[in-house]
Amino acid sequence: MAYITTTELAERPGAREIAQVASLQHQMVNDYALMDATLRGADRSNWSQELQDTADLALARVLDAVNESAAVIDGFLVQRGYALPLQLTPTSTGKSLLTAWSRAITRYLLNQNRVMDASKDPVVRDYQDAMRMLGLLAQGKLSLGAGDPEAAAAVGSTDVRFAGDAPTFGRQQLRAFR
Template sequence: MSYITSDQLAKRPGARELAQIATPEHEAVVDSELMEATLTGADRSTWSIEEIEVADEALGTIEDAMADAKSVIDGFLARRGYLPLNPVPPIVTTWARAILRYMLHKDRIGDSKDDPIVRDYNDAMRLLQLTADGKFSLGADDPIQTEGADLDVQFLSDGRVFGRGCV
């Protein structure tokens, strides 16, 4: 189980970005509509077999990055006993998206200081470390924070010390 689905990736960062960064270098960039259809499992019969093969290869690259992102996240969450996550908290999906995008953009050239992809990746890594250290919660779905929440509270006291029968 991955922490992010290809349907979620089709919405954000979107099929166009994924096609640009995941298409094999020796091929023309996959058409964004074909990439979206590939990500969402929609009908691809209007494209040629060759175009579909390239889109499938791009999807394979994306799926590899999804698996790598999951491994990174699991490495941090395992330290706190969070695994397996069911359901997956939304913050974990956000981290998976940030890590996946960073991995797919690994060959990017430019100033990383102002790059939102690098910023999101660094934020995800920082929050994962805080989570592993027990200083950040996964939110309402946090399995560690909600453990024991359904236990009954009981109050016990000693017997009466004073009463009408005491003289």
């Protein structure tokens, strides 16, 4: 299950960046309006079939990266014990977290051919942050927020009670030694 849509990628990071990183060297999508229309599923009749085919190839690379990022996220969710596919309401904080992490991983996967300085590049920094947060989620140190199905299950299972024999030396027994 994809945690981000191509429409959300058209919003951020935007059609320009997607066109630059998802296009092949010899088949660049130079018309960013075409890439935006392709990502949003809008009408593309104003462009030639050849340009549309080039944009479709870039879209296929984007969808591959989206699916790969979903697989990475699912790997962390399974470690925590989530049932997949994860069904969260669109307004939940968990959905927005998963979308942000998926965006960071997708951008990183699309930019993999670029020479990046990990200390200065926001794409690498966002990817590393997403992976670190997913690791914390898998360890149980981070919750998806309100509506997190695992957090709700964990709350009910933390009730621990101990039973034992009556104390041998309690207050009542020791009163005789005063």
